[in-house]
Amino acid sequence: MLAPDHTYQLLRNLTSPIVAITSERGGKENGLISDSAVRASIVPAVPRVSVYVHKFNLSHDLIFHTGRFVMHLLHTGQFDLIRQLGFQSGRDHDKLAGVPHRRGKLGAPILDDCYAHFECRVANVMDTGSSTLFLGDVVDVGFGKAAAPTGEVMTAAYFRAHMPAEWRQEYEAQLQAAQRVAASQSRDIRAVTWKELPPPPPP
Ligand SMILES: Cc1cc2nc3c(=O)[nH]c(=O)nc-3n(C[C@H](O)[C@H](O)[C@H](O)COP(=O)(O)O)c2cc1C
Numbered sequence: 001m002l003a004p005d006h007t008y009q010l011l012r013n014l015t016s017p018i019v020a021i022t023s024e025r026g027g028k029e030n031g032l033i034s035d036s037a038v039r040a041s042i043v044p045a046v047p048r049v050s051v052y053v054h055k056f057n058l059s060h061d062l063i064f065h066t067g068r069f070v071m072h073l074l075h076t077g078q079f080d081l082i083r084q085l086g087f088q089s090g091r092d093h094d095k096l097a098g099v100p101h102r103r104g105k106l107g108a109p110i111l112d113d114c115y116a117h118f119e120c121r122v123a124n125v126m127d128t129g130s131s132t133l134f135l136g137d138v139v140d141v142g143f144g145k146a147a148a149p150t151g152e153v154m155t156a157a158y159f160r161a162h163m164p165a166e167w168r169q170e171y172e173a174q175l176q177a178a179q180r181v182a183a184s185q186s187r188d189i190r191a192v193t194w195k196e197l198p199p200p201p202p203p
Contacts, residue, residue, distance in 0.1 A: 015156040020072040020085055021051060022101070022109040023062035029096050029109045032059040033086025035156035037071055040135055047138035049118060054131045056181055058091045063134060067122040067196060068106040071136070072114040075144070075151035076158060081113070083167060087174060105140050114144040115153050124197065129189045130182035 002010070015035040022031040034051050041048035049071055053060045063069045074081065085095055100112040104119045111117065120136030127133075152158075163171065 012156070018074050018082060018154040018156055018159050019051070020074060020081065020111060020114065021053065021059060021063075022070045022072070022096070022111065023059050023066065023068070024103075024108045025062040025066050028062065028090075029094070029101075030059055030062055030090040031085040031095055031099070031109070031111070032057055032090075033082050035159075047118075047141075048123065048135060049120060049138060050133055050135045052128065052131045052133050054178065054182060055185070056130075056178075058089050060132060063122065064125070064132060066108075068108050068120065069122070069134065069136065070104055070106075070108045070110050070117055070119050072111050072117045074154040075115045076154050076162075077151060078113065078154060079159070079163060081111075082154075082159060082163075087167075087170060110142065112145055115151065116141065116143050122194065122196070124194045125192055127190045127192045129187055130185035132192075 001007070016037040017035070019034050019037045020031050021034055021037075022029070024030070032053070034053065036052040038050055039048070040050040051069075051071065053063060059069075081099065084099065088095070090096075096109060101109040102112070104110040104117075106119055106121060108119070110119070118136075118138045119140040120134075121139055122134050123137045124135040125132050126135075
């Protein structure tokens with residue numbers, strides 16, 4: 001077995017593009033950054049995504065208790081948004097203040113500036129101990145301010161390679177703090193039955 005740090009660096013090849021996940025509950029709007037989003041269906045008529053959200057993030061509870069979120073692919077010009085949504089929690093302040101957005105069909109915020117967005121209704125969840133994997137049915141899709149995608153999608157590798165040098169220490173410190181909390185919870189996996197699962201089809 002490789003040393004944990006080497007294994008983690010290899011696993012970084014499996015990170016997703018950078019996405020902004022927005023949510024809303026009882027009027028409280030929020031957003032966070034993730035690099036753990038993937039396409040979760042091969043069926044064009046059943047478009048699905050999945051994403052891991054840590055339980056210690058505010059967004060987790062907003063999504064878990066409403067069953068809806070919006071996933072935004074970002075473009076390579078959106079470093080400031082990543083810092084705004086991904087380096088601090090929205091528990092104490094409104095992270096979307098000053099970020100132009102509107103409410104989507106399901107009620108969660110859609111950011112005006114993005115590469116593309118997917119409005120999602122949670123179809124199922126899986127508990128990992130420290131996080132929840134949300135499986136989302138895509139109910140609507142749109143692009144950013146332009147009618148079609150512009151620029152390049154912001155990948156996790158591009159973000160790590162090009163983030164402003166003065167942010168790097170803060171980014172690494174936040175990652176290490178999150179890793180410590182996640183390590184203490186990772187083995188405590190609970191069975192969760194998603195509340196809106198339809199009954200199984202008759203045999
Ligand atoms: C590049 C990057 C990737 C991240 N990936 C995830 C992720 O996959 N899941 C997650 O829960 N948090 C992830 N985070 C951390 C959250 O974005 C961060 O903790 C945020 O402040 C949570 O905000 P909230 O408490 O307002 O929900 C990531 C942050 C960055 C900068």
